[in-house]
Amino acid sequence: MSQTRAYAAHAADQPLAPFAFERRRPRPDDVAIEILYCGVCHSDLHFARNDWGMTRYPIVPGHEIVGRVTAVGDEVTRFAVGDLVGVGCMVDSCRHCQPCRDGVEQFCLEGFTMTYGSDDRQDGTFTQGGYSDRIVVSEHFVLRMPEGLDLAAAAPILCAGITTYSPLKHYGVKAGHKVGVIGMGGLGHMGVKLAKALGAEVTVFTRSDAKVEEARRHGADHVVVSTDDEQMAAVAETFDFMLDTVPVQHDLNPYLAALKYDGTHILVGLLDPIEPALEGFNLVFKRRVLAGSLIGGIPETQELLDFCAEHGITCDVEMIDIQEINTAYERMEKGDVRYRFVIDMASLEGGDTA
Numbered sequence: 001m002s003q004t005r006a007y008a009a010h011a012a013d014q015p016l017a018p019f020a021f022e023r024r025r026p027r028p029d030d031v032a033i034e035i036l037y038c039g040v041c042h043s044d045l046h047f048a049r050n051d052w053g054m055t056r057y058p059i060v061p062g063h064e065i066v067g068r069v070t071a072v073g074d075e076v077t078r079f080a081v082g083d084l085v086g087v088g089c090m091v092d093s094c095r096h097c098q099p100c101r102d103g104v105e106q107f108c109l110e111g112f113t114m115t116y117g118s119d120d121r122q123d124g125t126f127t128q129g130g131y132s133d134r135i136v137v138s139e140h141f142v143l144r145m146p147e148g149l150d151l152a153a154a155a156p157i158l159c160a161g162i163t164t165y166s167p168l169k170h171y172g173v174k175a176g177h178k179v180g181v182i183g184m185g186g187l188g189h190m191g192v193k194l195a196k197a198l199g200a201e202v203t204v205f206t207r208s209d210a211k212v213e214e215a216r217r218h219g220a221d222h223v224v225v226s227t228d229d230e231q232m233a234a235v236a237e238t239f240d241f242m243l244d245t246v247p248v249q250h251d252l253n254p255y256l257a258a259l260k261y262d263g264t265h266i267l268v269g270l271l272d273p274i275e276p277a278l279e280g281f282n283l284v285f286k287r288r289v290l291a292g293s294l295i296g297g298i299p300e301t302q303e304l305l306d307f308c309a310e311h312g313i314t315c316d317v318e319m320i321d322i323q324e325i326n327t328a329y330e331r332m333e334k335g336d337v338r339y340r341f342v343i344d345m346a347s348l349e350g351g352d353t354a
Helices: 042-048 151-158 160-170 186-197 209-217 229-234 253-257 280-284 298-311 322-333
Strands: 002-008 017-023 030-040 065-072 084-087 090-092 134-138 178-182 201-206 222-225 239-244 259-267 289-292 317-321 340-344
Touching (some): 030 151, 160 239, 186 298, 253 280, 317 322
Parallel strands (some): 259 289
Antiparallel strands (some): 002 017
């Protein structure tokens, strides 16, 4: 066992605070990693606040992890001490069901093991995430960081990046397609960059006039202010795909009306019931599809990292020290981040632990 320093949420109504716990010794197929950077995902905030009613405390969030290998088990073949690696939202799955065999472990029939907030499949211990100085993960769920990627700015690729890349790839977005990206936050700005790199013509839909030029700076070909009825009417039956990154309830009907026949609207942010209700007309009369997508499997996530290195794609990040995490959560709730906080885990050095 190894003593690990971290920041954890100890209750839904308390700020994150220093925390110390024991990581397991590496198993034969394990990789031990010194964490260098960890992105701050909105899911971290949901878990810390128990918004989904499934949190067990104390909980160490963080599933956008980049680090350096410090030790490997005897059966590890793909990694060596000193390698730069990443860990995303999963650290295990059953590995034998059809989805696991197909490399889409996020759809494991037994449920994948989350990087934090799950029971370890082998010993039942509670998984803790990347707001810490080290982690131990099975080789199968460790990703190689390609040369040339800025490591800190690449950390959110492991969640925000793969969440947007996976549906774009699955539904075959390519040159000649018109893609609408709804929302211009952590997911949305990655969706713009990735859809553009795949060759699509990209339009950002935003409720804010203030984000029009911002969206263009990130490569959007066009921007539509969705609260402007004239602008929405002008793009009716225009798009092949809508990538919907908005995490709160919103009216999908105007965006469905903007799709061509056979168009696909993909939800990657909304987990709540859809309200207001869908108008069946918007689907039935144009053979449109309303779809959802989670993250991606390990093979696809590695593919994405290599794709980003090839195309020079990273997330726009604001670096923080771990001691600033509670302020970062407050700002994230207000949308005051462009577009992802990333923790420099070296800031744990010399910090207090409880």
